[in-house]
Amino acid sequence: MEKKIAPSMMCVDLMNVERDVHILEEAGVDYLHVDVMDNHFVPNITLSLDFIKSLKKITDIPLDIHLMIEKPGICLNRFDFCGKDDVICVHYESEVHIQRTLSTIRSLGVQSSIALNPGTPVCMLEDLLDDIDIVLIMTVNPGYAGQKLVRSTLNKIKKAKEMLSARHFNRVRIEVDGNVSFENAAVMRKLGADIYVGGTSSIFEKGSSIKTNTERLRSIIQS
Secondary structure (H helix, E strand, O other): OOEEEEEEEHHHHOOOOOOOOOOOHHHOOOOEEEEEEEOOOOOOOOOOHHHHHHHHHHOOOOOOEEEOOOOHHHHHHHHHOOOOOOOOEHHHHHHOOOHHHHHHHHHHOOOOEEEEEEOOHHHHHOOOOHHOOOEEEOOOOOOOOOOOOOOOOOHHHHHHHHHHOOOOOOOEEEEOOOOHHHHHHHHHEEEEEOOEEOOOOOOOOOOHHHHHHHHHHHHHHHO
């Protein structure tokens, strides 16, 4: 399965978003990862629905919309402007009736993704595989950029890969988010990750350009 790159929009220069997005277009990234936080599910407030709509106006890069919010099901109808190549991700821990929420995402005609916090075991996915296109393994606790890797989450990538293979769900891709550094990405690739959310430790690492960093990350995950 082709490895894909999803730069985190939390890490762009918010005074020069359009400039950075066009640089990412030139670099050939596969998704733009957009974190939406509500100060309830996670202790932070970030990118709004209006920000997402503005991105749709300036680029054709598919959006990977990561809803780190409580009860995301009540607002999913507001994402009816998204297309078949876009992704909407909700957290397993955010809803009581998570299967219903995933089914609603599918009804919008977009790709359905579920995220697992570091403390949530992979086995919680067993009865949801029919409802997802992507599983997002959080390799840090959600809420902030620039955190250190939670080492135990690396084994979850391997466990997820083994589960998907054993149940013949190889179409479901594994995404990783949290301290996806150049060094960590190499390990994640060996364990089975397919989509890499790049932030301050790779795509937006200081001292080198976004394009150069993207090329470096791509060479690592495709090697």
